[in-house]
Amino acid sequence: MLLDWSAVAPPFVVALVCVLLPGGLVATLLRVRGTAAIAIAGPISVAIIGVTGVLADLVGAPFGAGAVAVCTALAAAAAFVLRRFTPLVRRATDRWARPSLALVGGLVVGSGVIGLTALAWLPSLPIDQSYDGVFHANAIASILDGGSASSFRLYAITHPSDGVEFYPAGWHSLAALSAQLTGAPVPFASIATWWAVASAVWLPGIAWLSELLVRGPRMLVLPAAAVAGSAFTIFPALLLDWGVIYPTFLAYSLLPAGVALTVAAFGATRSEAAPRIPLAWAALIVWFAGACFAHPRSLPTGLVVLAPFLVWRVARWVAPRLRDPARRRRWLTWLAAGATALVLAGVGAVVFAFRYFDVANRPISDRLNGGPALATMTPGEAVWSVLAQSTPTSTWALPASLVLAALVLSGVVLAIVRPSLRWVAVAYALVALLFCLAASSDSDIAKLATALWYKDKFRLITALPLLGVPLVALALVGLRGLIVRLTRRRLPRIARNVLAALVAGALLVLTVESPALAAMRGTLAASFDVGDEKDGRLIDRDDVALLTRLPDLVPEGELVVGNPWNGSVLTWSVGRREALFPHLVGMWDPDRLLVAAGLSQAAENPIVCDALERLGVGYAYYSEGLLWDGDPQAQAFPGVDAAHGDPRVMELVAREGDAELYRITACG
Template sequence: MTDLGWITAGAPLAVAAALLVVPGALALAPLRMGWTARAALAGPLSVMVIGVAGIVAAGLGLSFSIWPVLAVAAVLALCAWLARRGGLQLPREPGRVWPLVLTWVLAAAVIAVVAFAAVPSPTAVSQTYDNVFHLSAIAAILEGGDASSLTLRTLIETGDSFSFYPSGWHSLVALTVQVSGTSIPIAVNAAWLAVAAVVWLPGVAWFAQVCIPGSSRTAALVALPLGAAFGAMPYALLTWGTLYPTYLATALLPAAIAVPVLGWRGWRAARAGARRPLLWWSLAATALVAGAVAFGQPRVLVTWALLLAVPVVGVLAAAAGGAWRAGGAERTRLLWLAAAAAAGTIAVAAVGFWYLVTRLGLFERPLDDRLGGPQAQAVQSLGDGVWQVLAQSWLTGVGGAPTWPAPLLAAGVLVGLVVAWRAPRTRWLVGSYALVAALYVLAAGSDDVVTKLATALWYKDKYRLSSALVVVAVVVATLGVMAVSRWIGRRVRARAAVAVGLAWLVAGASAVSLGATGVTDAVGYVFRMPDRAVDEVVSSRQIAFFSQLDDIVPEGQRVAGDPWDGSAWTQVFGGPEPVFPHVNGQWDADRQTIAWHLADIESNPQVCDALDRLMVRYVTYAPRAFGGGDPAGNHFPGPHAAVEAGLFTLVATDGETSLYRIDQCGPLEHAPAS
């Protein structure tokens, strides 16, 4: 962060962090628990509260704001109070808090510097395909007051009343704008940093504590700097996509996995009479953290299930073996359970097969033709992928070259895998790590049918899979660093200090390598903000132009335009609502008419009818296209063709972007269409 302009992000960053901590902390307030656990769970619960509040507020006809969020948090706090009255007890955390706080602050600073050192201002935006929708969705929430996940996708499926898209990320940013008064771009960057600082880092620290219970304080202190050391998470999802909702959901995964793991261990250790209530509270807590992941991005729940599959299968296999050996009623019960599980599996498979055939057209075209987009293309050999996993050398999302290997970090992971395998209670980490690593190698290095089937739930996206690998890798590396520190500690008394110092050595070396060999430059490239756009979504000149459109376009009117020339973001930067807020969508008939036939306005009366219903009398125009244009073909020929035919009246221009008035249809008289 090389400009004093980043100082202006300080207050929005504090607000975003508070929004990710305070609602969850209020919900947890009645419970007695360790500080690391409280910090790790506050983030998921806050995301869950924000997501539920968006749905509840919309259902009650209320505009989304901080007040529904606090109300839902109060309801959760009441549930927590009832749980405590019911005897729920959670492990406390001895020792001083300040070493954890200091380590956490330093680790968060490392992430901020590696991520944004090449971005001169917090007003910069990610110039990527996915971000066109994400910024437009935030602007729509702020303008319309509807943050419900049940309707968010109607922004681009304009003929539907209900269409699901997770609103956790967009609602967080919208609240940051409302509370801090900042702009959407600054709020987005502040929220990204806040998620890394108060969700991801506390999550990996607590996850390490849960997996390494014998040295919980040291494990957290070691895991915090290591959480900033991997190129695949949190950095790659900032440059590839940019996948903000997936990033939020992935940051929630460590805590979301730790909850059921801790619940299972607590259930096993509890006396018989306490097991049933503990089981129910564990299931409730698991449902809450899984719900938080779903409000981030539901597809990350597949990753959550995959990472937990190995320990779950191990537990079930051990229980089945014990029941079979016991014989009698236990064996009979096992057989009935196995039959029920088989029937359930067949039913789920049948539903899945029905969905593939009827909704995705499984037999309409060969599997080889599917998952062929940029995110799914193999970019290297299988051997390259194996080397990247071993060397901790990761693709950045910009260009083809991975970062340099991180030998200290790689050694920590490899030693940690050996240590984890030797201990029965951590052996599952090796299986989960190997499973995700194999999927990453296949996604990045193969385009065959088997690979497409195995990785389809992740869109065959190597970046989603590499970021998921880090969730386990941080804990594994923590085990490795602590093992090496114990070996060194044979000659040194302060083993904990050695472990923390070694962790910072590993993290520092890795951060320098990431910053010097691709990650920082990749973020800088994605967030570039030219004065005149070439293949970017928007330019700084265009942003200034959009911010002045409200002085020209009457209140309540929309503006038409080709979203590929930047017009999708008129509302994001303070102007009127665009007819097309994304470069892709399933548009209603009126929008289709404008997209394809606006140039026929003088011969086709349906064009004026569509413009009337959509409250449109102005068009924005720039003679360029984001990324060179739609690779699937030009689906918005109307606005450009009409302007280039000289059909409309020029009202304003900045030399790059122009605003034209449509005079053929007469004045508008009605309120905007919903």
């Protein structure tokens, strides 16, 4: 049975509101209008929600819609004061491009394409069974059960301690709000929030970035960018198949707005859709906060994309000063000093890295040799993936998207011949080079160049649409200009424009109706599939049947123990009963370690019973088969495994096929 859209619609709508309303209110009070208002609403909302989680934890208040409303009101008041009493910001808001119906239409179409691509073939209960996905699902469940939504406390669910350790909670807080306000189960809230972020953060951001970079009719650029943003299999759909690291997806969805704000802050665009420089800098600071609450690991990607832009802006600023003989020597001295400082900083960073990672005793060749860091493609295959938009997935490579590839490559050529956009082509090539190194080489150079991304080809290739979408828009604007010129003497003006629009529309239809997107639907369906047998997956249909019965079988407040690798890790996010081990691995506290090793001895060892009582564990979950058909890390629970069905320790409560729930009786 396929996914019931009526179960996804309520959390999707609520997630849209949570993404757009807090930030949209702040943007409106700053008199931001048009595409920019929609594009920066998402980053501001993520920042507000992230701050809410931290503050709620500090004051001991529960995280929820009420707390977010209070922080939104405070942010709105700050925006009003900033606009009313700060001259720079007040003067910065006197011109804006009007909102465009073409943009709205493009966003609706793009959202529909993303929804159909990602959700159409998912099973009726879209349970993420991936290694990372189970942690993110349980983090959402933890917040719903009154746990902390603070980015300084969330990680404690797998690293129980009184210490402070940062892990971005923006995604989990947003999904928890969607579930909290609709009562939707975590799997539905999670997939609905993913769709909402793709629709209301990624698409408006990439449309705005395209509008700032590409000089052309807004009626063409905006809808073209919005639709093209849904046509790449590389992003956002790939990050629902691989990982699945939802925070990285959220962070990458924020990147277009961050790049657009940087372009505006440096005054590098003539578009009416750009804020004036002071407001752009203020918004960029808020965007940075949102990016950190989403996932700060996205920032190196943003820096790689912006590095050619920053070099171009600095060169453009310095060039006229070097042409002035009176100031040339002074500026050459400053340039030499700056270059020396950069070299010294680079050398210092390398020395620090070599010492921090103890390279002398463990060479680089011994690192980044497993999992997604392992090179699995030849150089030719990696280059083909970039040129043909042939996306590697967790299982196979998708077919080439040739129309989309032709548009991107045409955009690259047009960007090269336009000085103001040359940096876009260079940045695209730079990201592509890093992907090719990660995907096709295990050399020390490849590892050093891509270490910030864990040498993970998926984290790198998903950044290409950030530049690919504006390049598609540029190609379509160029094609329109060519059609208009070729038909100038043959057709009236209206007919020329209609013909150009029809050709552009036809090409966009071909990109979203490509075999690649159809294949991605099948890939995602396979990733979320729950079969009659596990066959190396985390759960099967027997598990789903028993997990969904847990609220009726396990009293509220009782924890469930089990080897997390057999599916018991999902008792929290799917069964709504907290799992003692909410991730496949963790830095567990002494009581959990004692239970993991000694549950089978509970009948004769009162120390084990004391630990069970302190933890609140009353039930045990068992199921035949382990994720990936077993992993060395799955052997960390010998006491739990040995206690299975032992009448001295537990009694059977319910069974669905090979999935079993027991009540622990050894402790009385």
